[in-house]
Amino acid sequence: MRAEARLVAEADGHGGTRLSTVYGEPPLLPRRTGHQQNQTAAEVHLVGGAAGPLGGDDLRIHLTVGAGAHLVVRTIAASLAQPSHPPAPSTLTITARVAAGAILDWLPEPTVAVRGCDHLSRSIVDLNEGATLRWREELVAGRHAEAPGDLRLExxxxxxxxxxxxxxxxxxxxxxxxxxxxGRAAGTLLLVGKDAATAGPRAVNRMPLACGPAxxxxxxxxxxxxxxxxxxxxxxxTLAHDPDAKPGNWRKG
Amino acid sequence: MRPDNRAVRIGIGGPVGSGKTALVAALCRLLAGELRLAVVTNDIYTTEDADFLRRAGVLPDDRIRAVETGCCPHTAIRDDISANLDAVEELEDRLGPLDLVLVESGGDNLTATFSKGLVDHQIFVVDVAGGDKVPRKGGPGVTTADLLVINKTDLAPLVGADLGVMARDARARRGDLPTVFLSLVGEPGAAPVADWVRERVAEPHHTPRDHDPAPAHTHGP
Amino acid sequence: MSLSTLLVLADGRLPSGAHAHSGGVEAAVSAGRIHDLPTLESFLVGRTATTGTVAAAFAAATCRALTSGRSGVGTVPHARDEATPSDGDGARLAERVAALDDGIDVRTASPALRVASRAQGRALLRAVTRIWPAATNPAGPNPHHPIATGIAAAAAGLGPGDAALVAVYGGLTGSASAAVRLLGLDPYAVHALVARLAPECDRVAADAAARADDPVDDLPAGSAILLDLDAEQHAIWEVRLFAS
Structure with missing residues (x-):
């Protein structure tokens, strides 16, 4: 299946964020969900994530955040990368552009590599100088005690x-x-923003990158x-940290 | 030839427990007031010797560098000296011109010696508690070091070591090369070694080794 | 290509500081993840497929950049073979090598691993400039280790595939030898393991050579989160035997 989703967020001129485009084809179904703690942000959940990706899928998500806007994107449950019959690779391509003074939070639930899957998730994020980003990627090797198929996040x-x-x-x-x-489950959370690299006290697993405030x-x-x-x-x-995140609160955070 | 702008490098080696670190601390106390001095340590436990020197308060922290040796202390001072060269050069770059860098080896055995690519002179430290036959056994350290230090002479009566035998054997092994008997618990302490070090620093450049250029940097940033 | 010269560069006794680095083995041993031959094998296989493959690709690409104007070197003909070296070529070369060095930076999340890589690069460069004084180094005194490996191979008259082989094989044997020293494993059994993994080194090196002209962002970027996390912990240990 080939499907595309597009989200465009812009500053609404009153200190908040307006979604000028919320478009999705099944199984990529975006739902505006508001943002409880942060009135200035627009939040979207992708609700179709649990169904796939399935072998043969070619899914694309485009995210654009304009100057002064704050977009939060989540999924409602883990994505299960699943094989097809006959076997075919599946791909998910995510492109994001974030303007100066804009914030993008891409905080999906993990991708689970089901036995036999062959999935590639490719993300290309372009940040203008002065943009803020939280970009989370998590993967899990199979459902309970299952040997995983091939899953690759680039x-x-x-x-x-x-x-x-x-x-x-x-x-x-x-x-x-x-x-x-x-290990059986792994993840990264990229923080880009003013104090992402410098905020103290420094956690051992928060590693300042060589370039950028990241x-x-x-x-x-x-x-x-x-x-x-x-x-x-x-x-x-870190200021770049998601205000909703609570340690251990993995559905929400 | 040692170039004008480079410190004299003296290696201090010897078996475990022979008193290398105590000697380095004593030399620092005696020389820090008159020479621009820094220390590189190669103990297998990287921070131990450096911490000892810091606690003894003989040198400021930034004049001591510890080098990891990957379980092979003799490799780091003899076969692959790159980490030690980096440490020495980093100290010289950071602290400005120095007169003397002491490079202390990790505790090893009687075969461990410093590469001439790393140091200009070397001191080998053994102690009387290791047995008075150590000089007779020889080995490259005892035989070829520019100065042999037989340490802890105060313990000789306690361990039944015959200093006369040690002196005779050292002479037999070393020919004209000097040997010093030392006890750091009383006077004159490390003064004889400090005098020998002063002479080495004062010498005009007569060292046989080539200069190690810093890694080439032909163009680019 | 001289096989003997390749051996000179790949020899663990080359004085390039490698003996003081465990490739993450010391931290993994301490964490209990490596404790016997099978766990060492998993570690070496995983390391070769991630960090080892990245190192091979960047060593090959650096060597290619430095040798592409030279005839009879390398395994793949290159468009610039015909070109006469000029200032413009020199600038392009320096730019490509700098981009490759940046490429290692952005593939190495752990600051401790970046420091370790540059320390090994510096040490290797020191050896190279003493052994092959005519070495061309457009990278500055502290390049990342794979970049220095490419410079070394080019200086020795070797090609991109050789550079890649030195990088991936050196990472493999460095880690294996650290495990022998730290765990007292049977050295014959560990070398049997290294010999079993040697064909994988060949495969990784061939792939690296084939991609040596690719844009930097397209080169391998296999990440090993455990190596990053271990390296950060290891760097703050009170007491350690290896620099990394």
Missing amino acids: TTVRYAGRTILRHDLAIGPRAKGWHAML ALVSATGPDARTVRAALDEGAAN
């Missing part, structure tokens, strides 16, 4: 035209020795809950 983040983070997280049969490098919070663990708690802990004390 991420490129640019700030002011310069690449500041390039990393691929891969699990499954093609990713040799993955369990010794990532830090990568990383975690691994036996399950998604442990990983989420460690990501939230690592991001605590």
